[in-house]
Structure formats: C-alpha cells, structure tokens
Amino acid sequence: MLRRTFLQSAFGASVAALTPRLLLADAATDSRFVLVILRGALDGLAAVPPYGDGNYATKRGALAITAPALRLNGLFALNPGLAQLHERYRSKELVVFHAAASPYRERSHFDGQDLLENGTTRPGVARDGWLNRALSVLPAARMRTTEQISVALSQNLPLVLRGENQVNSWAPSRLPEADADTLQRIADLYSTEPYFAERLQAAVASNEIAEGGMKGGGRDPLGQFNQLAAAAGRLLVTDDGARIAVIEASGWDTHANQGAEQGQLVNRLRVLDSGLDALRVSLGPAWNRTAVMVVTEFGRTVAVNGTRGTDHGTATCAFLVGGAVNGGKVIADWPGLATSSLHQGRDLAPTLDLRSVFKGVLATHLSVSESDLESKVFPDSRGASPLEGLMQRA
Template sequence: MTSRRGFIKAGGLALFGIGLGGIPSFLADAVAGTTTPGLFKKKKIMVCIFQRGAMDGLMAVTPFTDQYLKAARPGLFMTAAQGGKNKPLIDLDGKFGLHPSMSAFEPMFREKRMAIVHGIGSPNNTRSHFDAQDYMESGTPFNKGTASGWLNRAVGLLGHDAATPLQAVSLTSSLPRSFYGDNSAVAIKNLADFNIQLKGNQAGANMASKSFEDLYDQTSSGLLKNTGKESFDAVKMLQKTDTKNYKPENNAVYPATALGNALKQIAQLIKMDVGMEVAFAESGGWDTHFNQGTETGIFARNVNDLSNSIMAFWTDMGRYQDEVTVMTMTEFGRTVAQNGTGGTDHGRASCNFILGNGVSGGMVHGLVNPLAKENLEDGRDLAVTTDFRAVFSEVADKHLGIHNDKVLFPDWVGKQIGVMRGV
C-alpha cells in the first residue's frame, strides 16, 4: 500500500482557487468527518518571497558612487544626487542607494529592522531560469537529483507536538519546488475560493468534479484518513473563517496585485492561529531584457509592488511582528552593462531583503567590489560573493531555531554572515 510520505511526495495535494460551489459532495462529507485541530501555540513564522525572472540587484540597490557602473549603463544608471530632473535614489549609507520606487522600505532600514544582502547568488553559474530556480529551491546547487526542497526540509527539522495541515503553505496555484518532499505542505491560491488538485496528475488540469471523483476512487480509505485528512482538515479550518471579508489591521492597504493578495492571505492565516510556520509567495516579471526603465517603467512598477506589498503585510502584522521574518530571493541577477534594447540580460549576483525584529538591519551586508571588468564574473557580471545558503541557513537557524545545516543544505560547508542578531 502506498505510504503516507510517498503519497505526499508524489502527489502533493494543493488547495487553490476554483470556487466553493464546485466542491463535490463526497469532499464535503470527507471534510465533515474530520476533527479540526484546536488552536496551536504561537510559533515563529518565516515568509519567503521568490522573485521569479531574476531581479536586477544593481538597480534595486545601486552602488551609485561606482563610475564603472555609470559608464556601463548610460541609459539606466541612477544617482542619489538631489536637484536633478530625475527622481534620485534613496541614499542608504553614502555608497548604496535604494530605488525610489522602494521608498516604503526606507523607514524599516532606518529603524534597523531591514537588512539587505548584496552580491548574493548561487555558486552554480547557470544562467538558465529553470535550472537556477530549481537549484535555489532545492538548496543543492550542484545536485539536480535532490527530491526535496529546502523549505520542506526546514519544516521537517522544526518538530511538531501536534501536526497541522497548514504548517507549510504556499499562496500559489501549485506547490513550489521549495516545498517538495516528505513533510506535508499545501498550495492555496485563494483562501475564500478554493478546491483541491493533485499535483502532477494529468487529470488535475481538468477541474471538473469528475476529476475529484477519480481521485477519491483511486485513493484507499486508509490513505484518505491519513494523507488526505491533512488537506481535508485544511479545508475545514478555512471554511470556519470569513476570509472574503478580511479587514487588515493598522490601516494597512495591500496593493491589488497577485503578491499583495498572497501576502494578505498569509496575514489571515497567521492571525487564524492554524500552526503555520513557513509561508511562500511569488512575484513575477523580473526578466527585464527590454525597456527596463529607471524611475518609471517595468522595473519601477515591480519594485514598487514588492516593497508596498511587504510593508502592507508588515503593518498588518502589528502585534505579531516579533514572530515573523520576511525574506526575498531571486535566482540570479542581471548583467552590469545594459543591452541594446534598454534592458539587462541574465547575470550572476543580485541582492535580497530581510525584514524582521531579529534582523541585523540598517546596513547592506555582503561585498560588492568596484565594477571594473577585471572584478566581474566572466568579465560581465556582478560576482557572487555570498552563497545564498549562508543567508537562508542563518535566517532559518536564528528565526526558526533550526540548527542542522547538514540536513537543511547538505552540500554547504560555508559560514553565515551575521545578517541576523542572536536568538
């Protein structure tokens, strides 16, 4: 008989938006037969946001005193100098400037609750989006055969007195690579309007009720009571809350975007006290080969959405802020030089943002050498000077209390960089 772990790994039940009215009667019966877990004691929560497409870290956080960068980007370079015709960068420390469309981050940086890591990336020099994302989410940049994702392994290392079906939640339409593995995780596209899909099942693409009947018929009763119970319990827990009429606290206003909506729903789950420990969301549109723009344009819109969505979430968290840390990630950066179409191509290192009350904030961590050609990776890219695993492991260790890097990142033997304060 198929094991519970095997079913989770191969099947990956995911909850996502279709409509409550479409839930078949057999599923409603199954939900009614479950026992909803009680309230869970408060635990630390890590929220990870993947910026898919490779963010230009040199535009998000610009080393604006670097004359090599200015020469390489005649149409894209931005300055922190005041009084010009263009909106200036936000001078963080006399060397690095935050993109003006990310002004929502400035107060958190000044209050030392936000840290930035620059020159971060993977030791694997692939410039393939698919491969780089896969390596980053598996946490094994030189092993393509790793079955699990690093966030799934993190969940397994936390230990749980009482299991909850919502301990690891991705606010996406399908389970991300980061959550693949033996430990349960669900993907929910919309809390107020959802259904169940079997990841990897070809029939899952057809969301007609017949596919659910097929799933039910193919699942043994014992398996339904175990693996299936996790997702059915999640359905029951969510149905008890009026998620459609959620009102953010502290006058937080979420952008009406995919990321804003995802973070608003993560906030709801945190306040529902359902035992969530790891949350995941995505932000797309970072592959800026054409017409990247400066203070306006594609990149400016993206960073504005990212920063405003995160800050709306943080404001909404209010009394929960001590429990939450937010971390962004992107598969690689962009070329130092602009291309012929007003954009930047696939590069190597980028930067990321970490927000929380336990962060060693108010500074740009990492190393960015002068961007002279001899300092560039392959003569064209910002060099990776901080392995992403050094940062991810430190956030997980210090915030979640995980102290087993050999399991979390099995091939990594480096050192953490001090981006988090002591526990």
C-alpha cells in the first residue's frame, strides 16, 4: 500500500485512473501474447523426437527416444518431460513446429539469440527488438501506453523488448520495500533525468500488481521459471493489465550427458512444462484469449558428440500454445534425417522460417497489419509470409 500512496502523490494519479478500463474490451485489445525464449539452443530432436523417421534411431544412437509414450502422430512425439503440453495438444490448444529456424545460419549462441530477437536477417544490425517495434502498431497501444501493456519477467529487458517504446519489467524480490517518503524524494531527484524517472515510475506501478506474496527464487537458471510464469499470468489477467509478456529460461546448452528418456534435458523440459501450466492456471478464463510462443535460438547436431551430448546445430522445434490457438497439429515440412538431407551434412535442415510463425500470430492474434509486419516489425521478410490458420479466429 505504501507504493500506491507514493504513486498517487508522485505522479498525480492512481494506476487505475491512468488506465481507462473496459473501453477496449474488443478482441484486438484483449488478446494476450507471451513469448518464452529458451536460451542455449534447445535440442528439437529430443524435445520433439521424430521417432517415425527411419534414420532417427541410428543417427541419434544412445540419445534416441525410440518408443515414446507421448505421441503426436505417426512421425513425431513429445519428450517424456512434456506431459502437460501433450494434454494441451489433445485439447487442440497446441501447435508444434519442427525443422524451424530463424534466418541465422551460423552457430554462435549470442548472435543466434540476437537475430532471433532483433527480427532482421543479420545479428548486431538492430539495437531494438521486433516485439518492441510491434508495440507501436498494436491496437492495444492506442488507448494505453506501451509501458502499461508490455512487461518482461526479469529485472532487465531482453533484446526482443528493447527499443524506443517504454516497456515494463518485473522480477521477484526478497528486499524490503522502500518507504513512500524515500521514493517520493528519489522521484524528485530524478525529475530532471527522464532516463531514471521513467524507469522508477514503471517499476513501482508493476510491483503493485505482480506481487502475490512470493519471495525468493531458486538459484538454478530454471528454478524461477514456474514462479515467473505464474506472475506473468497475474500481470496479464486483469482488464487493465499487460497484454504482452516475455519470459526467459536458460540452461538448454546440453553439450554433455544430455540423457534420453530420462536425465538432464528431460528434467529441464519438465520444469518448462509445469511452468507453462502454471501460466495457464493463473490466467484463468483469460487463457482462452492467450497465445504462448516458445522458441530457442537454434537446434543441435543430429549426431551425438563425444561426451553424450550434442553440439550447436541449425533447425529445431517451437511451440505455440494457448486457449486461442487453433491447435492439435504439427506443422513441419520434414526434411528427413538422411545424411544427404542434413544442413551441411550435420544439422536438421531448416524448412520453416520462424518469422512466418511470428507474423502469423501477430497478424491474426494481435491484429498487426501486413504492411506494418513487413516494414516495421520484420523488415525484409517478404520471403517469409505469415503462416495462416494458427489461431482460432481468422
């Protein structure tokens, strides 16, 4: 409550008064979009094993999941750690993509992530991210500020949300709150420094909403995922809450002892799986207006390396899940795992541009116009036309 008082005095209005709720209850402004970035290069051949591919078992050797329980169709299955996602598949709320990749064709994590997030075809060229650029043209941003409708579930912004539009951020804290008087004085001190003033104002506002009595957080890179996902749900669920959220989870760089039906990677996928379910639960009825996109920078080698892991590769899988998703299908132009079909003789070949997926979701779910998608959000992406039929409504 201290903060609410502070907000009213420091910025002359309460959070609620700043957001004319119910003015925009139409579908275009009511849709929720969550982007989950898996940093470190998730192994698509383990997360979504192509058990029906005749070359899979021999090429994958000890890491092959040959008799999967969570089948999707005759070719693909889900990793044993993704049981909840399989439920979503059965209830037609999950689309699985395979052999997908950003336009990046080298194997540096950092450049790969850079390009996945900057939405261009080269790393390092854009200082802003595609989701930040998209904020300018969202119908949801017409009546509210971009800061009110977007949030990163981290102390700092990932590249995909950085840019000229202000974006909020939130992460759990174990610190005691600063008192309202001190915050007021700091706000005064910042009044000639907009760089600091804007950030302070945004942080105080989002803290009001996200705090669900949660404290602390695990040290494991994935330990916080559940907590962050649930908090994202709380930030997105209210009428005057956020509409766009980004969650990051690292720890996918499985160079050694990756495991097959059980082991390191399955355990991590289980954390991802339960976190996505926590997001669904905390969204409640708003889940039906939600789409969650789960992506990683690139995939991993088809062959197992010398340390029972896999090295950096190219194409991988991606997921689109949510109550608004037209799911229950796998979208993959499967190139196969025969050596002659592999990218540079070693990686799963990319046949689907991730930008086509992003554009398909932004176009139908968030009502971003095609011209904005081409010119602003994903420049030079004409070759990657938006995928259709991803969402329930056209």
